[in-house]
Amino acid sequence: MSTVESRPRIGAGVNRVDGPRKVTGTAPYPMDFSVPGQAYGALVQSTVAAGRIVRMHTEAAEGAPGVITVITHENAPKVGTGPVTVLGASPPPPLRDDRVVHHGQHIAFVVAETPEQATAAARLVRADYEATEPLLDLQDPRAEQLVDPWGTDTSRGDSAAALESAEVTLRATYTTADNTNNPLGLFATLAAWEGETLTVHDTSQWPSMVRTCLAMVFGIPESSVRVLVPYVGGGFGAGLRAWPHVILTAMAARMIKRPVKLVLTRPQMFTSVGHRPSGVQWLSVGATRDGELVALDHRSLSSLSMEDNDYEPFAWASSFAYRCPNVTTQDRQARLNVAVPTSMRAPAEAQGNFALESALDELAHSLRMDPLELRLRNHTDVDPRNGLPWSGKALLECYEVGARRFGWSDRNPEPRSMRDGNWLVGYGMASALFPYFAQPCAAQATVNRDGSALVRSAATDIGTGTYTVMAQLAAEELGLSLDLVRFDLGDSDMPNAMMAGGSGLTGALGNAVHDACRRLVRSFAELACGDADSPLLGFSPDDVECTDGKVHPVGRPHLGESYADILARHGLSELTANGNSTPPVATELGMSLAGAYGAKFVEVRVDADLGLLRVARVVSVIDGGRILNEKTARSQIIGGTVGGIGMALFEDTVTDPRTGRIANGTFADYLVAVNADVPEMDVVFVGEPDRGTATGTKGVGEVGLVGIAPAIANAVYHATGKRLRELPITLDALL
Amino acid sequence: MTDVASRRDAGERPAPPERVVTLTVNGRSYALRMDTRVTLLDALRDRLGLVGTKKGCDQGACGACTVHLDGRRVLACLTLAAQAEGRAITTIEGISGTDGPHPVQQAFMEHDGFQCGFCTPGQIMSAVALMAEGRAGSDEEIREFMSGNLCRCGAYPNIVAAIREAATRGGHDARL
Ligand code: FES
Numbered sequence: 009m010s011t012v013e014s015r016p017r018i019g020a021g022v023n024r025v026d027g028p029r030k031v032t033g034t035a036p037y038p039m040d041f042s043v044p045g046q047a048y049g050a051l052v053q054s055t056v057a058a059g060r061i062v063r064m065h066t067e068a069a070e071g072a073p074g075v076i077t078v079i080t081h082e083n084a085p086k087v088g089t090g091p092v093t094v095l096g097a098s099p100p101p102p103l104r105d106d107r108v109v110h111h112g113q114h115i116a117f118v119v120a121e122t123p124e125q126a127t128a129a130a131r132l133v134r135a136d137y138e139a140t141e142p143l144l145d146l147q148d149p150r151a152e153q154l155v156d157p158w159g160t161d162t163s164r165g166d167s168a169a170a171l172e173s174a175e176v177t178l179r180a181t182y183t184t185a186d187n188t189n190n191p192l193g194l195f196a197t198l199a200a201w202e203g204e205t206l207t208v209h210d211t212s213q214w215p216s217m218v219r220t221c222l223a224m225v226f227g228i229p230e231s232s233v234r235v236l237v238p239y240v241g242g243g244f245g246a247g248l249r250a251w252p253h254v255i256l257t258a259m260a261a262r263m264i265k266r267p268v269k270l271v272l273t274r275p276q277m278f279t280s281v282g283h284r285p286s287g288v289q290w291l292s293v294g295a296t297r298d299g300e301l302v303a304l305d306h307r308s309l310s311s312l313s314m315e316d317n318d319y320e321p322f323a324w325a326s327s328f329a330y331r332c333p334n335v336t337t338q339d340r341q342a343r344l345n346v347a348v349p350t351s352m353r354a355p356a357e358a359q360g361n362f363a364l365e366s367a368l369d370e371l372a373h374s375l376r377m378d379p380l381e382l383r384l385r386n387h388t389d390v391d392p393r394n395g396l397p398w399s400g401k402a403l404l405e406c407y408e409v410g411a412r413r414f415g416w417s418d419r420n421p422e423p424r425s426m427r428d429g430n431w432l433v434g435y436g437m438a439s440a441l442f443p444y445f446a447q448p449c450a451a452q453a454t455v456n457r458d459g460s461a462l463v464r465s466a467a468t469d470i471g472t473g474t475y476t477v478m479a480q481l482a483a484e485e486l487g488l489s490l491d492l493v494r495f496d497l498g499d500s501d502m503p504n505a506m507m508a509g510g511s512g513l514t515g516a517l518g519n520a521v522h523d524a525c526r527r528l529v530r531s532f533a534e535l536a537c538g539d540a541d542s543p544l545l546g547f548s549p550d551d552v553e554c555t556d557g558k559v560h561p562v563g564r565p566h567l568g569e570s571y572a573d574i575l576a577r578h579g580l581s582e583l584t585a586n587g588n589s590t591p592p593v594a595t596e597l598g599m600s601l602a603g604a605y606g607a608k609f610v611e612v613r614v615d616a617d618l619g620l621l622r623v624a625r626v627v628s629v630i631d632g633g634r635i636l637n638e639k640t641a642r643s644q645i646i647g648g649t650v651g652g653i654g655m656a657l658f659e660d661t662v663t664d665p666r667t668g669r670i671a672n673g674t675f676a677d678y679l680v681a682v683n684a685d686v687p688e689m690d691v692v693f694v695g696e697p698d699r700g701t702a703t704g705t706k707g708v709g710e711v712g713l714v715g716i717a718p719a720i721a722n723a724v725y726h727a728t729g730k731r732l733r734e735l736p737i738t739l740d741a742l743l
Numbered sequence: 744m745t746d747v748a749s750r751r752d753a754g755e756r757p758a759p760p761e762r763v764v765t766l767t768v769n770g771r772s773y774a775l776r777m778d779t780r781v782t783l784l785d786a787l788r789d790r791l792g793l794v795g796t797k798k799g800c801d802q803g804a805c806g807a808c809t810v811h812l813d814g815r816r817v818l819a820c821l822t823l824a825a826q827a828e829g830r831a832i833t834t835i836e837g838i839s840g841t842d843g844p845h846p847v848q849q850a851f852m853e854h855d856g857f858q859c860g861f862c863t864p865g866q867i868m869s870a871v872a873l874m875a876e877g878r879a880g881s882d883e884e885i886r887e888f889m890s891g892n893l894c895r896c897g898a899y900p901n902i903v904a905a906i907r908e909a910a911t912r913g914g915h916d917a918r919l
């Protein structure tokens with residue numbers, strides 16, 4: 009079904025079409041919108057992690073200057089619950105009752121004439137609690153454990169017996185910290201009602217879902233809700249839910265009959281919009297002496313909040329990452345009194361791949377084998393779960409190109425053997441994948457009388473380049489130059505789109521855009537081929553294509569005419585077509601959908617005396633299928649790598665073990681990678697268009713992050729001889 | 744919901760301190776009557792509608808709100824509007840020339856020095872000041888002096904490349 013043979017494997021690295029707006033400060037993010045008469049909200053958050061609110065003291069706030077209302081569970085209207093999506097149930101709506109399930113839970117919402125007044129008054133709201141002891145420790149036996157919450161546990165062969173009889177075994181435990189998405193753009197919501205019609209500007213990666221959610225919550229038709237988000241100040245997963253603060257803002261606007269705007273504070277970003285959950289992973293690996301895997305047992309336990317879902321099967325991908333006859337993977341989640349975790353760039357894979365790729369490095373060293381060679385020996389070109397070939401997997405090429413560009417063969421295999429002055433030098437590598445994911449998607453394409461095209465979908469561009477690559481794709485399908493094509497997004501009134509998440513949007517939306525454009529061309533072809541005044545008269549609409557702005561019989565551009573001519577002759581102002589995509593099914597294709605692959609090679613330097621750790625070099629070789637725009641795709645890999653460096657070395661959301669309060673909820677205390685932490689990077693794309701879908705893309709938003717943390721940890725071992733199984737790797741662990 | 748309007752009107756609490764502050768932004772003067780607690784960032788964004796300057800933390804830790812005061816970079820979230828009185832304030836809206844984008848803006852576009860674009864106004868304001876300060880002499884220097892501007896999308900290598908190119912072209916630093 010692939011139609012991409014004639015298309016470039018790596019698309020032109022054109023500049024972003026939204027670049028001019030972004031560099032001039034004219035791209036409007038949700039926090040930048042205002043409407044006349046708007047009031048401002050401020051959140052009051054609980055100061056205990058578990059228990060009950062006995063009494064709310066709102067009088068002082070109500071009497072403060074400019075205050076319009078104070079909403080608590082005592083006066084909040086009852087609202088409905090949002091939908092169950094592919095990510096699980098919607099977050100519970102706010103202010104339902106007197107229960108407190110985590111520190112920082114929203115317990116009141118103050119609305120005032122100015123932001124300063126709202127913030128000042130929110131500080132005056134007090135609550136009396138009947139606090140109970142919070143559950144905060146992942147391994148607390150009292151915590152409820154969800155067993156296989158996603159139905160993703162796997163088992164093939166007999167891993168226990170195979171471990172028992174393996175020539176070599178390795179058992180190790182790995183832990184990863186809570187990380188907070190922390191997109192730079194503070195999340196904002198501006199809600200305005202006109203009668204029973206609600207318009208919301210919201211920081212969302214999924215406006216179609218937010219629309220559904222708000223309709224359900226307020227009991228109004230979906231057609232009465234419009235969610236707008238032309239620009240998102242980053243998301244990394246934080247924008248994948250309709251969060252309680254969004255509902256609160258819309259609720260307040262309805263109550264006071266005025267628009268209300270809320271901008272979260274940075275500390276509130278730690279408790280209100282999700283985070284990557286911490287976890288423990290237990291790996292047991294069995295192998296032959298020459299490095300063939302015979303058994304793999306990968307189990308995880310990760311943290312979850314009391315009343316929410318989060319899709320994080322850490323261990324799942326170990327069931328298909330390598331060829332191995334006996335595999336068990338199991339994922340468990342423990343309910344704790346913590347703020348709700350949610351997907352954060354490369355959810356589950358970031359953590360699971362750290363454990364697996366660290367364990368393989370340990371195995372390689374214990375076998376005195378090159379870690380790259382170990383991976384090559386266990387590579388699989390078929391999906392070990394079902395024996396089907398992958399729809400595209402150029403991982404071997406990733407290894408080969410990466411090793412060459414990095415100079416992997418220069419490495420002295422002995423740990424602590426390479427030095428540059430006082431720096432211990434280490435090389436590490438890891439394999440990476442991010443599984444295929446897609447959801448249904450729709451798009452609409454129009455060609456106007458002036459020959460320009462407008463393509464639309466309710467998708468978002470969270471920095472991934474959606475505006476640009478979809479315009480490029482549409483231009484290609486319609487045979488128009490890029491400057492004649494505009495792609496609009498970020499409006500739930502447009503055709504439904506899936507989330508910007510799971511590295512799925514480019515593929516799913518791309519296929520919908522492809523479909524819409526094909527149908528549109530077909531409409532033009534049908535008009536022209538039946539028209540006595542057209543040079544296409546008599547040709548079959550099946551044999552028509554578009555190049556250089558002309559609709560013409562395949563291979564005969566001289567017999568073409570422009571879209572504008574066809575429209576003019578038929579007295580039409582435009583032609584429009586709708587397109588859809590649904591995720592392909594592996595059994596129908598006879599192929600397993602592959603997702604993206606990569607090989608990461610890292611050089612670190614560790615100060616022999618001070619333990620200072622620097623990432624000196626990173627080479628990422630990525631099989632992302634067909635790349636629509638080399639420039640923006642490269643940026644995705646660079647950005648993922650920076651996120652991976654953060655995860656490996658800095659990011660750690662610290663929760664006070666007694667109170668459940670996040671102790672480092674600011675950008676001054678929660679460390680992320682800054683410019684000086686990030687070296688030059690080499691990014692290369694290899695492979696072929698994916699055979700499973702029409703456009704052949706795979707999605708590269710996440711695979712850039714995967715594998716960086718283990719490659720760093722493995723390089724640290726090579727530099728120092730110290731095996732670090734806990735992230736982040738901090739200086740004290742290296743002293 | 745509690746209706747508190749009547750009590751507020753009765754003036755049970757003292758009104759917050761207000762005064763008129765005159766700000767000169769991108770060459771234009773504005774007289775604003777406002778709460779003295781208002782930061783320069785909020786004055787620009789909420790009072791003047793100059794929303795190109797971004798708020799990423801409001802705590803002086805991210806650089807998204809970087810503007811120039813008399814040509815030097817400052818964090819607008821840590822500056823009270825009243826402190827900026829009588830000084831030349833330049834924001835991202837005042838950086839482009841009449842004949843097109845500033846060379847730093849152009850270089851950011853060419854090198855894809857952003858993704859979501861939220862940090863970009865702050866990055867560009869920092870970069871312009873950095874070059875004027877003669878601190879864009881090497882990649883090391885750029886990385887170091889740009890480290891007050893977080894980019895959560897991780898565009899750093901492209902930001903460095905953009906500044907390197909703009910500095911080279913602009914001839915602000917002979918060492919390049
Ligand atoms: S908003 Fe001023 S430094 Fe972050």
Ligand code: FES
Nearest residue numbers: 858860894895896
């Ligand atoms: S471009 Fe998104 S934070 Fe820098």
